[in-house]
Amino acid sequence: MNSETAERLIRLRHDIHQFPEISGQEKETAAKVAAELRARHANKVLTSIGGHGVAGVYDSGKDGPTVAIRCELDGLPIQELSNLAYRSRVTGKGHLCGHDGHMAIVLGVAEQLGRNRPTKGRVVLIFQPAEETGQGAIAYRKDRKFAQIKPDYVFSLHNLPGLALGEVELCAGPANCASRGMKVVLTGRTSHAAAPQDGVSPAAALALLMPKLADLGKGGSLDADFALTTVTHATLGEPTFGIAPGRAELWVTLRTVADARMHSLMAEAEALVAHTASDQGLEYEITYEDVFEASVNAPEAGDILRQACTATNVPCVLTSSPQKFSEDFAQFGKDAKAAMFWLGAGVDHPQLHNPDYDFPDTLISIGTGIFLAAIQQVLGPFSPR
Structure with a gap:
C-alpha cells in the first residue's frame, strides 16, 4: 500500500x-x-x-x-x-x-x-x-x-x-468464547414498609442468588470445562422508603469455551434460580439476550x-x-x-x-x-x- x-x-x-x-x-x-x-x-x-x-x-x-x-x-x-x-x-x-x-x-x-x-x-x-x-x-x-x-x-x-x-x-x-446474558426476574408482592410481613419480598432470594450464581463459574483454564459467570446488574424494588419490595431483577453473563458446556451451565443456573424462588415463595422468569455461540x-x-x-x-x-x-x-x-x-x-x-x-x-x-x-x-x- x-x-x-x-x-x-x-x-x-x-x-x-x-x-x-x-x-x-x-x-x-x-x-x-x-x-x-x-x-x-x-x-x-x-x-x-x-x-x-x-x-x-x-x-x-x-x-x-x-x-x-x-x-x-x-x-x-x-x-x-x-x-x-x-x-x-x-x-x-x-x-x-x-x-x-x-x-x-x-x-x-x-x-x-x-x-x-x-x-x-x-x-x-x-x-x-x-x-x-x-x-x-x-x-x-x-x-x-x-x-x-x-x-x-x-x-x-x-x-x-x-x-x-x-x-x-x-x-x-x-477462537472466541460462547456467552449469553441471563436475565432473572423475581416477583413477590409489595407491602407497606411498616408491615413487610404482609408482602413477599425478593430481597433474600436476590442476596442468595448473586454469590451462588457467581460460584457456578469461576473461570480457570480455557478448556472445554471452562465456565465463568459474572453478575453485571441487579435491582430491588422502587427507590422509596415507604414500600417493601415485590420485584427484583438480576443480570448475569454466562461464558464458556464450548457450546456444550454453555448448555450445561444454563441448566445449572436455571435450576438454582428455580429452587431459590420456590424456597422464598416467589414467581420467576428467565430470558436470554446477547447470545453468542x-x-x-x-x-x-x-x-x-x-x-x-x-x-x-x-x-x-x-x-x-x-x-x-x-x-x-x-x-x-x-x-x-x-x-x-x-x-x-x-x-x-x-x-x-x-x-x-x-x-x-x-x-x-x-x-x-x-x-x-x-x-x-x-x-x-x-x-x-
Missing part, C-alpha cells in the same frame, strides 16, 4: 470515527460504506442485509470459490473521553472497539480489488451490523440477499490491546491466514487458547470455512470498550495486506480488471 492510499484510508477512518452509530442504528455508516464500495468499482453493492448490512462483490468473471472478508459497522453506547481532533461528535456514543478501523481495513481491500480482480472466483466484502449485541451476523445470514453472496471461505480480524502492535495471534480451534476457526481457513502472515512478514503467534471475548463471527462458520485472527493494538494500549480507546492507524495497512494475501492464497494472483 502506497503512502497516498494509506493516508486516504486513515482520513476515512477518522471520518467514520466521528459519527458512531450503535447496534441496529448504522444507517448513515452503511450508506457511507456503500458509496465507498461503488467508488472502488465493486461489480455489485448489496444493502439493507439483515438490517443495515452491506456487501461489495468483486467478481473475476471466472468460475472459482467465493472468499468473504467480514467487518463490523456498529459503535458502542459509551461516551468517548479524548482530546483527539476526530473524536466522536455524538454524545454518549463512540467507536471504542475499533470497528471504524476494521471498516477502513476492508475498504483498503476494496481499494486494491477496484484496480485488480482475482484470477478466478469472487471476493465479497461483508460489512455487518449489530455485532455488539450478537444479533447482526444471525440476521445477515438469514436475509434472503445472503444467498447471492454465500461464501466458501470467510476471514475476519479484531484488534487486540495487550498484544504487541502489529503482531498477529491466531487460534487453532476455539462459540467461534471456532476451521483448520484450512486458519492455515490460509497463517500463510498470509508469512507472505506479508507479519509475526504470527499460534495458540490453542481462545479469547474470553465473544464474537458473532461464529455464525459465518456455519456456511463456510471461517477463521478470525487477532491483530495487536499495543501492549500498553487502552483496552477495548475503555472510554479512552482509539484504533491504531498503523494497523490499517497491516490488516489490509494480510487479507489480500489470504485472498490470493485461495483465488490466485490479482490481474488488472
